[in-house]
Amino acid sequence: MKKHYLFCLLCAMLPLLSLRSVAQPAGRQLHLQEVIRLAQEQSAVAKQVQTSRETSYWQWRSYKSDYKPQLSLEGVLPDFSRSILPVTQPDGTLEFRPVSNNNAELGLTLSQAIGPTGGSIFVTSLMQRFDDFDRNQTRYNGNPAIIGLKQPLFAYNNLAWAQKIEPLKYAESQRKYLEEREKIAVEATKLYFDLLLAQVNQDIAAKNLANNDTLYQIAQEKYSLGRLSKNDLLQLRLAVLNSDLALAQATLDAQTASLALKTYVGMEDSTQLQLNVPQVIPATTVAAKVALEEAHKNRKESINFQRRLLEAESQVAKAKGDNGLNANLYATFGLTNRGANWTDIYSRPDNQQGVRLGFSMPVLDWGRQRSISKVAELNQQLVQYTLSQEEANFEQQVLTQVNQYNTLKSRIKTTSEADDIAQQRYEIAKNTFVIGRISITDLNIALAEKDQARRAYIAALSEYWTAHYNLRQLTLYDFEKQRPLVNPSDGE
Structure with a gap:
C-alpha cells in the first residue's frame, strides 16, 4: 500500500519535477534585429566596410581636385658652388680660375x-x-608673368574619360556600402539562429533529461509493483543516460555558438546570451516584378555594368590615341627682364613669346598599332558578352530569391502548427504511459517527433529570416516600409 501511495505521489509531481529540472540561468535577452544592429555598428567587418567607404570618398575628392585650379610654389634655395673652372680669356687662351657663386x-x-x-x-x-x-x-x-597653354593633339584624353567613369565609381561604392551592410545582416542572422537552435537543443535536452528521469523513477515503482517489464525499465534507464549525454553535448554546442556570435558582433563581455524566438513575421508578399525593378534601380550592378563598358571603350580610345599621330602644342606669352636689383625686373619689362609644336607618327611598325587596337576592340566585345551573361545571372538570382522567400514564409505557419501539435501529443503520450496504456516505444516515437518538430520550426525561421535579408541585399529595398534602403548617415 505504501509503494502504491509513493507511485501516485510521483505521478502527481511529474510536471513540477520537469519544470524544476530545466530552469535556465538568467542572461542578456536579445532579439534578432538588435543583434543585427550591433553587428552593423561595432563588428570588425562593419569597421572594414566603413573604412572602405571612407577610402572611396577620399578617392572621389582626389579626382574632383584634378579639375580645380592648382597653385604651386617651386624653387631652388640655394644652389651654391665653389670650384676651379677653365675660363676663356680675351685673347682666346684658357685660364683655370677659382669660381664661387650661387x-x-x-x-x-x-x-x-x-x-x-x-x-x-x-x-x-x-x-x-x-x-x-x-x-x-x-x-x-x-618673368613677372607668363601665360601658357599645353595641349596634346589627337591623343587619348584621360581627363575626359575620367569625367565619365569616376562619378560611376563613386556611386557604385555608395551602393556597395549598403550591400555590405546587408551582408553583415545575413551573416549575423545565420549566427543568431545557430545559437538559437543550440539553445533550443539545450532546452530540449534538459527537458528530456528531467522527463526521462521522472519517468524512470515512476517506472521503478511500477516495476516493483510488477506492472512493468525489466526490458522497459532498462530502456528508460538508457533514455536517462542518453539524455544526460545529449544535454552535455547541447551545452557545449550552445557555448561554441555563443562565442561565434559574440566574436562576430564584437561583444567582449562574458554575459550569457539568451535569444528570443522571433514571433512577428512581416505580412508582405514580394512580387517578382517589383523585386527585379528595384534591384535594377538600387543595386550597384547597374552602375557596375555601365562603368565596365565605359572602361572597355576608353581602352579602345587609348589604344588608338597612343599609336597614331601624336602632337603637342606648347605656347606662352609673357614679360621678362633683368637687372642689378629685383625691382628692375618689374620696370618696363620686354615681351616674351614662344610656340612649339612637336609630333610623332609611326611610319613602319610591322602591324603593331593595328594589333594593339584590335586587342582592345576584342576585349571590349568580351566585356559586353560577359556583362550580358552576368546581368542574366543576376536577374535569375533575384527571381530565385523571391520565390524562396515567399515559399519559406508560408512554411513557417505549417511548422509552427506542427510544433504545437507535437508538443501536445507528447504530453498526452507521457501521461498515458504513466498510467500504463501505451508502450515505451510509442512514448519514444512521440518524444522524437516532438523534438523534430521543434527543431524544424526553428530551422524554418532561420531559413526565412536569412532569405529576408538576402532579398534586401539583392534589391537594396525595404519591402516592409516599401522604400529603398539608405545610408545610415543620410537619415531615415
Whole structure:
C-alpha cells in the first residue's frame, strides 16, 4: 500500500519535477534585429566596410581636385658652388680660375586643367638671383608673368574619360556600402539562429533529461509493483543516460555558438546570451516584378555594368590615341627682364613669346598599332558578352530569391502548427504511459517527433529570416516600409 501511495505521489509531481529540472540561468535577452544592429555598428567587418567607404570618398575628392585650379610654389634655395673652372680669356687662351657663386630660383604657378581637350592653361611668375662672390656682383633675371597653354593633339584624353567613369565609381561604392551592410545582416542572422537552435537543443535536452528521469523513477515503482517489464525499465534507464549525454553535448554546442556570435558582433563581455524566438513575421508578399525593378534601380550592378563598358571603350580610345599621330602644342606669352636689383625686373619689362609644336607618327611598325587596337576592340566585345551573361545571372538570382522567400514564409505557419501539435501529443503520450496504456516505444516515437518538430520550426525561421535579408541585399529595398534602403548617415 505504501509503494502504491509513493507511485501516485510521483505521478502527481511529474510536471513540477520537469519544470524544476530545466530552469535556465538568467542572461542578456536579445532579439534578432538588435543583434543585427550591433553587428552593423561595432563588428570588425562593419569597421572594414566603413573604412572602405571612407577610402572611396577620399578617392572621389582626389579626382574632383584634378579639375580645380592648382597653385604651386617651386624653387631652388640655394644652389651654391665653389670650384676651379677653365675660363676663356680675351685673347682666346684658357685660364683655370677659382669660381664661387650661387644660383637661386623661385616660381609661383597657377594652372587649370581643361577637361574637354585634355590640356591645361597656366600663369607663372619666375625670379632668379645670381651671386658672384669673387667679383661681389649680384644680378636678377625673371618673368613677372607668363601665360601658357599645353595641349596634346589627337591623343587619348584621360581627363575626359575620367569625367565619365569616376562619378560611376563613386556611386557604385555608395551602393556597395549598403550591400555590405546587408551582408553583415545575413551573416549575423545565420549566427543568431545557430545559437538559437543550440539553445533550443539545450532546452530540449534538459527537458528530456528531467522527463526521462521522472519517468524512470515512476517506472521503478511500477516495476516493483510488477506492472512493468525489466526490458522497459532498462530502456528508460538508457533514455536517462542518453539524455544526460545529449544535454552535455547541447551545452557545449550552445557555448561554441555563443562565442561565434559574440566574436562576430564584437561583444567582449562574458554575459550569457539568451535569444528570443522571433514571433512577428512581416505580412508582405514580394512580387517578382517589383523585386527585379528595384534591384535594377538600387543595386550597384547597374552602375557596375555601365562603368565596365565605359572602361572597355576608353581602352579602345587609348589604344588608338597612343599609336597614331601624336602632337603637342606648347605656347606662352609673357614679360621678362633683368637687372642689378629685383625691382628692375618689374620696370618696363620686354615681351616674351614662344610656340612649339612637336609630333610623332609611326611610319613602319610591322602591324603593331593595328594589333594593339584590335586587342582592345576584342576585349571590349568580351566585356559586353560577359556583362550580358552576368546581368542574366543576376536577374535569375533575384527571381530565385523571391520565390524562396515567399515559399519559406508560408512554411513557417505549417511548422509552427506542427510544433504545437507535437508538443501536445507528447504530453498526452507521457501521461498515458504513466498510467500504463501505451508502450515505451510509442512514448519514444512521440518524444522524437516532438523534438523534430521543434527543431524544424526553428530551422524554418532561420531559413526565412536569412532569405529576408538576402532579398534586401539583392534589391537594396525595404519591402516592409516599401522604400529603398539608405545610408545610415543620410537619415531615415
